[in-house]
Amino acid sequence: MLKRNKTRICPKCHTPVYSHVKSCPECGTKLKKPFYLRWWFIAIVVVFVIGVISTISQNQAQKYDWDEIVLKDRLPKPQSNTGHIYTNDKEALSLWVEKTSTQQYNDYVEACQEMGYTIDSQEDGSSYVAFDDEGYQLQIDYYSDSMHIDLETPMEMGTLNWPQSDLASLLPLPASTIGKVTSDSSSGCYVYVGDTSRDDFNAYVEACQTKGFTVDYNKGDDYYYADDINGNHLSLSYEGNNVMSIQLRQPTETTSSEDNESTSNNQSTTVPSNPETSESQTLVDGMRPEFKTAMDNYESFMNEYCEFMEKYAHSDGTDASLLSDYADYLQKYADAMEAFEAWDNGEMNDKELTYYLEVQNRVTQKLLETSSSMSPS
Known part of the structure; x- marks a missing residue:
């Protein structure tokens, strides 16, 4: 499947590459989606919402309507109707299906194969990717009793x-x-x-x-x-x-060895605070102060957010103050993610990238632990 012509930045060499490309054509670095755009991270966040909804509605799990799916004729229907639709249009489907056993996942993969999704197939124990003869690409991922289905239409040529x-x-x-x-x-x-x-x-x-x-x-x-x-x-x-x-x-313009040496020396002590200004600033542990502050604030908020969501999910859903706080947290969460995303553009030095990944891993682990404790039964 060929994704539409969106670009992203290689985090290693800063080369613009198309979003579907798996490796940077300049340096060979394997490229992955930012973690907050990956299906499993989105699913973790949605579990929070599902947990809240299930509490208010006496633990009734959220369900999706298969008949509303635009591309439903291109796929077999999953056995479980518990889950959430992320994307649903004529070009793509992204569906999260809960309450799915390993056997049901394997049965679904087999059903998709019977529908023709066998071309250029790749499979391991928890993922299946293949095309059909019309060029539709299917990807199925299985994670913790849940299945993610991603279907995309072929590029027109x-x-x-x-x-x-x-x-x-x-x-x-x-x-x-x-x-x-x-x-x-x-x-x-x-x-x-x-x-x-x-x-x-x-x-x-x-x-x-x-x-x-x-x-x-x-x-x-x-x-x-x-x-x-x-x-x-x-x-x-x-x-x-x-x-x-x-x-x-064509090759990019290269700087002289003197310029490179100067840049290298500057990077050890200062980094431009903005590409549009020539001013520089002192680094903190090799990182720009505003970068480290943004990362620390983000992690602190996410820890607070997880604690609140656990408290809210385990309440009876009638506390008016919690309902009000929940609405505030949703807005704060959106703001925090927007601020965090602003740094995921490849414009980080080595120290910043290392710290960024450390924060990412800690937050992801916290979300996994929280989602496990509040997932609806």
């Missing part, structure tokens, strides 16, 4: 009009004439090519090598990254379901 820039002329033409150009400029291009098997992908990799893209190469079963002698960077990826992506861009 047509006759491929190969970019006409001088840069694009450095590449061989793909064998297939079906595809889509998502970006094209004198400094780079991004192209999807359909009707491309794994063998076709490997043949295209060899053709690019013949064209000189062999410098500092990195090759795997589903990807190939390399530069030519002029520093032009090529990224090839087999996306699955006979689709290949091609990204080519």
